[in-house]
Amino acid sequence: MNPSPKPAWSRLGLGTGTLASLGRAASLSEVNRLIGTMLDIRVTVIDTADSYGSGDCECLLGKALLGKREQVVLVTKAGYRHSHLKGPLRPLNQLVKKVLHRVGKRQQFEPSYLSACLDRSLSRLRVEQLDAFLLHDPPVEVLTDERVIRLCKDLKQSGKTIFTGVSSADPVVLRSAIVSGAFEVIQTPANLNAAATMQPIWRDCEANQIHLIGNHVFDPACLSLRDMTHEKLMRATAKLLPFQSTILCGSHNPIHLRQSHQWATESLADCDLLS
């Protein structure tokens, strides 16, 4: 029997940045409902990171995706330090992460560390392969480190990930990632405030056939603009980003996910954007 074909990257993606956050973590049944809605409206992309909930977010997704792996495009990231305490000590992970970040040990991009992170993500997500493994807000030196570039190549060759990529809000970092030719996926902020600095990057991604993922669409600073709504922000972002890109919606609410999907797939007319 032929393996089932990989799903295409959808226009909207589910952002999971707060799904396992302290104080507002979603239950497994809530995540099951979100994923059920996602699949119902043919949203395929799920964006997560090993540091979201110190691994708890990937664990939740791993449970919710049992039997559904083939229907989703799974993107995770690594680079922020967090702790991996198990069993009864697990609730301390989020606290240890905050302490590590506070004492300046926020990030780590040594190849051996990144490689171990990817293995742990595969295990938490209960999958054998990622669709994309992204460096999470790396400093620019990481993108000229030959050892990191070699690691990215090796991870793809090993089959542990199909693509590698970079997530960043820094145009210098993103430019360096594009020039390196080592990455097939780039994630950037994609709200109206970010557009001024990010648009040249988005165009370069399109020209270099790099798949673009836009995040932080509902930036509170944008939402506080006069007469601004979630609908306008999502439609405007969909108008600005290349047609083939994915726009993330970070939501716990299946109704919001459906609305955002509708807005992302029907962008604003040019005149509406300027008014």
Ligand SMILES: NC(=O)c1ccc[n+]([C@@H]2O[C@H](COP(=O)([O-])OP(=O)(O)OC[C@H]3O[C@@H](n4cnc5c(N)ncnc54)[C@H](OP(=O)(O)O)[C@@H]3O)[C@@H](O)[C@H]2O)c1
């Ligand atoms: N450095 C990085 O790599 C990075 C940085 C930022 C974000 N990200 C990724 O991008 C994802 C999204 O970004 P974000 O966390 O900044 O969140 P966002 O998508 O910009 O905004 C999320 C907020 O919007 C609300 N919302 C969503 N759809 C809505 C709708 N239709 N109507 C009204 N409210 C709606 C959500 O509330 P409800 O839960 O009530 O729907 C939530 O409070 C993250 O989850 C993460 O996966 C990555």
